[in-house]
Every structure is written in C-alpha cells, then in structure tokens.
Amino acid sequence: xxxxxxxxxxxxxxxxxxxxxxxxxxxxxxxxxxxxxxxxxxxxxxxxxxxxxxxxxxxxxxxxxxxxxxxxxxxxxxxxxxxxxxxxxxxxxxxxxxxxxxxxxxxxxxxxxxxxxxxxxxxxxxxxxxxxxxxxxxxxxxxxxxxxxxxxxxxxxxxxxxxxxxxxxxxxxxxxxxxxxxxxxxxxxxxxxxxxxxxxxxxxxxxxxxxxxxxxxxxxxxxxxxxxxxxxxxxxxxxxxxxxxxxxxxxxxxxxxxxxxxxxxxxxxxxxxxxxxxxxxxxxxxxxxxxxxxxxxxxxxxxxxxxxxxxxxxxxxxxxxxxxxxxxxxxxxxxxxxxxxxxxxxxxxxxxxxxxxxxxxxxxxxxxxxxxxxxxxxxxxxxxxxxxxxxxxxxxxxxxxxxxxxxxxxxxxxxxxxxx
Amino acid sequence: xxxxxxxxxxxxxxxxxxxxxxxxxxxxxxxxxxxxxxxxxxxxxxxxxxxxxxxxxxxxxxxxxxxxxxxxxxxxxxxxxxxxxxxxxxxxxxxxxxxxxxxxxxxxxxxxxxxxxxxxxxxxxxxxxxxxxxxxxxxxxxxxxxxxxxxxxxxxxxxxxxxxxxxxxxxxxxxxxxxxxxxxxxxxxxxxxxxxxxxxxxxxxxxxxxxxxxxxxxxxxxxxxxxxxxxxxxxxxxxxxxxxxxxxxxxxxxxxxxxxxxxxxxxxxxxxxxxxxxxxx
Numbered sequence: 001x002x003x004x005x006x007x008x009x010x011x012x013x014x015x016x017x018x019x020x021x022x023x024x025x026x027x028x029x030x031x032x033x034x035x036x037x038x039x040x041x042x043x044x045x046x047x048x049x050x051x052x053x054x055x056x057x058x059x060x061x062x063x064x065x066x067x068x069x070x071x072x073x074x075x076x077x078x079x080x081x082x083x084x085x086x087x088x089x090x091x092x093x094x095x096x097x098x099x100x101x102x103x104x105x106x107x108x109x110x111x112x113x114x115x116x117x118x119x120x121x122x123x124x125x126x127x128x129x130x131x132x133x134x135x136x137x138x139x140x141x142x143x144x145x146x147x148x149x150x151x152x153x154x155x156x157x158x159x160x161x162x163x164x165x166x167x168x169x170x171x172x173x174x175x176x177x178x179x180x181x182x183x184x185x186x187x188x189x190x191x192x193x194x195x196x197x198x199x200x201x202x203x204x205x206x207x208x209x210x211x212x213x214x215x216x217x218x219x220x221x222x223x224x225x226x227x228x229x230x231x232x233x234x235x236x237x238x239x240x241x242x243x244x245x246x247x248x249x250x251x252x253x254x255x256x257x258x259x260x261x262x263x264x265x266x267x268x269x270x271x272x273x274x275x276x277x278x279x280x281x282x283x284x285x286x287x288x289x290x291x292x293x294x295x296x297x298x299x300x301x302x303x304x305x306x307x308x309x310x311x312x313x314x315x316x317x318x319x320x321x322x323x324x325x326x327x328x329x330x331x332x333x334x335x336x337x338x339x340x341x342x343x344x345x346x347x348x349x350x351x352x353x354x355x356x357x358x359x360x361x362x363x364x365x366x367x368x369x370x371x372x373x374x375x376x377x378x379x380x381x382x383x384x385x386x387x388x389x390x391x392x393x394x395x396x397x398x399x400x401x402x403x404x405x406x407x408x409x410x411x412x413x414x415x416x417x418x419x420x
Numbered sequence: 421x422x423x424x425x426x427x428x429x430x431x432x433x434x435x436x437x438x439x440x441x442x443x444x445x446x447x448x449x450x451x452x453x454x455x456x457x458x459x460x461x462x463x464x465x466x467x468x469x470x471x472x473x474x475x476x477x478x479x480x481x482x483x484x485x486x487x488x489x490x491x492x493x494x495x496x497x498x499x500x501x502x503x504x505x506x507x508x509x510x511x512x513x514x515x516x517x518x519x520x521x522x523x524x525x526x527x528x529x530x531x532x533x534x535x536x537x538x539x540x541x542x543x544x545x546x547x548x549x550x551x552x553x554x555x556x557x558x559x560x561x562x563x564x565x566x567x568x569x570x571x572x573x574x575x576x577x578x579x580x581x582x583x584x585x586x587x588x589x590x591x592x593x594x595x596x597x598x599x600x601x602x603x604x605x606x607x608x609x610x611x612x613x614x615x616x617x618x619x620x621x622x623x624x625x626x627x628x629x630x631x632x633x634x635x636x637x638x639x640x641x642x643x644x645x646x647x648x649x650x651x652x653x654x655x656x657x658x659x660x661x662x663x664x665x666x667x668x669x670x671x672x673x674x675x676x677x678x679x680x681x682x683x684x685x686x687x688x689x690x691x692x693x694x695x696x697x698x699x700x701x
Contacts, residue, residue: 206440283689289664290690291492292609292630295465295621296430297438299491301689318441319474320491320689321498 039134044116047138048109055145057415062105062149064418065098098152105144112137153414154407159340162225163261165202165333169214171234173252176241178211180367181254183390184235185215188228190392197221202326203316216330218261225260230402232258233364240370249370253363259333260340273335280304283320284313303327310334365398374398379405422457429461438466445470463619475523478530478559482521486548487629489523492688493605493661496695497524499686500659501531503697504601508535511574515595515651516541517586517604517643520629522552522579524603529561529577537577538570540596544585545628552581569596587642598653605661606639608632636663640670644677647700658698667693674698 039047052059072088080089115137118130168185170177185201192199197219204215219228235254240247262273284300300315301323312330314323366375367386374389375382381401388394427435438460439453446452459469467473467488473480475489476498482488506512512532516525519541529537543549549566556563556579564570564580584594609617609630621630632639643660652658658680662670667685674680680698688694 205436281689287690289613290688290692291490291661291663291694292487292605292607293613293617293621293664295467295488295490295625297466315437316440317474318470319476319494321476321494322474 039119039131041116041119044112044119044134044138048112048141051138051142051145055149057418058145058149058153058411059105061153061415061418062098062102065095065153066102069095069099098149101144101148101152105141108137108140108144112141150407150411154410155414157226159229159260160226161222162336163197163218163220163222164225164228165259165261165330166217166219166228166231167214167257167259168212168217169255169257170212171253171255173237173250175207175209175211175243176237176250177252177254178207178213179241180211180235180237180252181215182210182212184254184256185212185217187390187392187395188217188219188231191395192219192221192224192392194392194396195221195224195227197224202330203314218329220261225258227399227403228258229260230258230399230406231256233362236363236366238366238368238370255361259330260336261329262332262336273332273339274305274307278306279331280306281324284315299323301327303331305331305335308335308338376402378402422454422461425461426457441466441470463623465620465624468624473521476527476531478523478527480521480523480526480555481551481558483547483551484624485626485629486545486551487520487605487625489521490605492690492692492694493523494527495689496659496661496686497527497603498531499695500603500697501528504657506532506536508533508574511536511538512600513537513596514539514601514603515599517602518548518606518629518639519543519552519581520548520605522555522581524605525579526552526555526559526561529556529579530559532577534576535574538574539577539579540599541579541581542584542586542591542595543581544583544587545626546583547626548629549581549583552579556581567594586646587639592646592649592651595651597651598656599651600653600656601659602643602647602652602656603659604639604643606632606643608636608639608661608663608666610634610636610663632663636666637669637673640666640673641677644673647674647678647680652700654700656700658696660696660698661694662696664692664694667696670696671698 069092072092076085076088079085112134115130115134118126119134121127121130166188168181170181173180185204189199189201198221200218200220202216202218205213207213233256235256236251237253238249238251241250241252244250280303282302282304284298284302287294287298297318299318299320299322300313301320302311302313303324304311310331312327312334314327314330317323317326364376364378366377367390368375369386371384372386373382373384374386376398379401381398383389383394383397385394389398423435423439426438429435430438439457442456442460443453446456456469460466465488467482468484471481471483473482473489475494480489504512514525514528514537516522516539519525520543522541525539525541529539541552543552553563562576562578564578566580566582568580570578570580582594584591607628607630609632611631611634613636614622614627614631617630640660640662643658647658658674660670671683671685674683674696678698678700680700682699684697685693686695686697
C-alpha cells in the first residue's frame, strides 16, 4: 500500500525542526521504544531536562497564556456583567484547553519527581513499578510538549470554513500534459468525494484526442480550501506516454492554482472584495441585430477587474446569466486569494513557510510512474504507491504532513514573538 | 466526419462548445451524438435539439415552434426583477402579452417573494400556452387555470397562461385590467428583414412570434391602444422588448397613442437599445 520516507529537512539540528522530525516519524507508525533498560535517577533527570529544553519556547508561550488567565481573573468585576467582563470571559473560554493541558503538565512533572525518588528503591518490586511508572509519565510529558501544546497554541485557521476553486492548466509536454491534467482532475474529484465535499466542474477545455487543456473545478465543503491550498504549484509527471512508441520517459507538467471560494450570499456590499464600478463586463462576439433575429447561443462573457487587471472569461454554460455568475465567482475567489496572501505577508508568516510562500510557478511535486513514487519537494516527502494517491484516497497522506508543516511554521513565528 | 462539418459551419471554438453540450445530453453515447450533430447540421436550433434553454436561474423547456428565449430577454427580465420590489403586503399583478415559453412571467414568479405576484400570460398559439403551462409545472410555479378569476390574497406566486390574441378587439373582456405591470416581447421583425432571416430562425420558430407586419410595429400600436384603454394601472410599468433599431419609433408610438411621457430605454449586453420601460405618469 503506502510507505513513507522523510528527506533531509528532518536532520536539522534546530529544536523546532527536531519536533517536526518527531512528528513525522509517527507517520511510519513507529512506537516509542520500550526496551526495559533500568533508568537511574541522573539519567531520568537528564531525559526530563531534554524535553524541557527542546520545548522551552513552547513552555514559555504556554506559561504566558496561563499568566494572562490569572490576570484576566483578577480584573473581573464582582458582578461579572460589564462589557469588558464579557470580553474577558470569552478570552478565558478560548484558553481553557491550554490551562487544562498546563495543569496536566505540572501534575505530571510533580509525579515524576516523586517517582524518580523511587527508581533506586531497595525493594525490587517497588523499583520495577517505579520504572514502569516513570516510562509512562515521561511519555505523557513528551506528548504534551511535542504535540498537545503546539496544537493548542496554533490559532484556528481564519479560512477554515471556506470552499475551494481549483484551476488546472496544462504546461510543458503537450498532449501528455493534458492527459495527466485529466487524471489529476479525477484525483481531486475523487478526493472531494472521500472527504464528503461536493465537486463540480465549472469549466473545461477538452481536446479532441483525449485529455483536458484546462479546467476549473469547484469543491464545496467546510475545510476544502484549507486542505487543498497546498496543491497550488506545478505538478510534474514522469512516465512513458501511452502514445510514445520508443518507450522513452517524458516529463510533463500541470499548473494548479487553488483559490478560496467566497459564497455570494455571505458577502454584504461593504465587505465585498470589489465595487461594480471597477468591473468591465464584455460579451463575446458581435451578434448582429440580436434579439428575435438570432437564435445562436452566444453566452460567453469576460470580466475585467480594472484595479487589479484580473480578467475572467467564461463560456461553458449555455446562458449568459450563468456564465456571468460563474465569472464573478472566480473573480471573487482570485481577489480573496490576493487578500489572504497580503494578510499572510503582513503577519510575517510567510518567512519560514515553505509551502504557502512558494511561488506558484515553482515545481512542488513529482509523480514518477516508472518508480511508482510521489515526491513533494517542499518538505522532502516521498511516498510509494501512486495509484493509491491518484484514486483519491491516498492524497490525504500528502496533505497531512503539509498541513503539519504549515502549523509548525505558524507556531515558529508565534514563538518568535514570545519574550524570553 | 460530421464534427468537421460543424467546425466549418460555426468556427472551431463555437463548434467545440456545442459538441460539449450535445455530448452531455447523450451521456457520451457516440452514436446518439452523431445523430444530434447531423440534426444540428441541417440547421435545427441547438436549443430544440437539447429540449431546454436556461433563463436566469431557471432551466426552461423549449419545443418547436415556440420562440426560444433569447439572452437579450433574459438580461432585461432580470433587470426588471430588480427594478420593482413587490412584497406579499404590496403584491403586483402582471400581464405578459405573447408569453411564448412563459419565460418572463415565470422568471419573475421565481425571483420575487412568494405571494407577491399574480402573473397572467396570453398567447395566440396553443403550442405556446401548452409549453408555458408545462414550464410552470417544471419550475414549480403554481398554475391558475384559464378563465378562472383570481380572488383573495395570494399565498404563492401564481401564473395563469391563457389562449388569446391581443390583436383581437374583444380581448379586454377576457383580461382583468388594470395590471400593475405589462411585459411583452412582441413579434417585431419587419417583413423585409424576416425574408432574410437565417434558416435556423425562419424555418423552425413560429412566424407568429417573429413577424411584426410590414414595418415590424403593428404589435406596438396594438399595445399602445390597450394601454390607452386602461389595461395598465395608473402608476403601472410597461416593459417592451424592441428590435435593434426600433426604440425611437416605439417611444413615439407610446407617447402619441398612450400619452406615456416617462420613458427609459435599456441597452442589451451588446449595446443595442433593447427595452422600453414606460410609465403612465
């Protein structure tokens, strides 16, 4: 089925990236080592120290949150009813889980101290029990530091509720590129199905000889954009094309852009991403006298958003009204994408974020059919079992590590702002 | 190969687009597709082959020889839906003259709030009345049977398609004036232009929906007379589609024969003066 290998990035010596490595290793389903070596008090102290040192910034950030909670509590008025109180309550509610995890950390830490004292107990039965207890407590401590705290510290995604609009364009490689585009399109539509999202082909240009020159697919459902946003970039395929007689391996590419989809209904006029005054709407081709004189279907439209220079053409629907609606939907998604990119830039998130920050013209992933492997170049992830991924089910195994990597960089930027 | 013939006839891009629509109608069945393309090559309109035409958010049935809804009509009907805003507390009554497929009243019934519109449509063609009735059922708009008068408050938007000609002098007996809104896409093609129409229009669509007499204006005169006779309410709105060069003359007719002074002209998406919006005061 599926195996996984992690590349260079995990050998880094930075504590944070080591955390990434610890996490990634869990994808290989390796269990913590449980060899029954006897631990003495000094080496136990050292192991705990290591966990604390590696997670020092994370612990500091968690402590700041708990300090903030104490301050908020002390500021509450007696009646609990002022507007400020309501704000404070909200903030307290938000940090409840962190507090609970911190309490668990402190009690685990205390138990560990007590257990360490018993590690060298004269009674062999007691000693054995303490050893066992120690291993279990240490694993709790490690889990809190490396997984639980980071999870709680990364803020909820502001785009978590958004659907996605995916644009696929064939690149180098001619008809082979178009054939691969059809396969990618199928993969995303099947993946959407697995995730219980709705996938609808908004527009596509199919070629006479099979394959698709370009396509736009709408994937509706909560979390669709957040999961699929990592697919933006150039996807490269290496294989012997079906049409190739000499058996030579070709390299072709497909460019993917994933845009956040904003529902028309959810935007009110002031918050909308554009003003109608900035839109130039053109209908394609002359229609002569038009009206009753002509019954040829002329439904294509083109929108231009003048300030940004974005143009959207749509001709796949038989009614102009529908093409217009689709075109506005694509325009909104592109503008939303620009807005999110600007926000990320201003938040400095992009600095260490290889995934989101990547140029869309950059090669992100290679599908090598002769070797039956997929490599994601951004995080050095290699999977074998191309079919499993192309069938839609396996895509999650690529998206998960990318999402994890993203969370790591968000966390890293957040920790950079924590005063030491 | 018939696909090549389609490309030669319509140009590459348009032909590919049509093939795609035809394909989805036959679920990629190659043999059936071949048959549809051959029908298309004889000049039969795409819409009749597919049996439907989207109109705003509605997907309407189309059948020969009833006029296929045009994008120009779709455009102004949507605009009209935004111009007026009836509510169940302040409902409107509407008369659509020459309703054809029923596209205009059905779109308004669909877009306006439930219980805010009573729409009456007449047509001189039994085919059209049947199609408009079928369309109402297909898009889920309540029907009121012909010759039934409406009474009491509306609980839904209602459409009443009825067989009648508005050139018939006794038509007023059958109608329920005054109406708050009158809409029409009357036959407006002059005889000389009619003779030069492309085969896919002239040989398939009903002459009675296209030909507006020698000068293309006879139906506007008839409408102006009906308005003068009190068919439109005091502050009512008249929305008329006109031919590509008829707006000035139709305005003149409305001023002279119906004393309508407040007149706007709307452009269609191709920049042609396409719709006259007139009020009595």
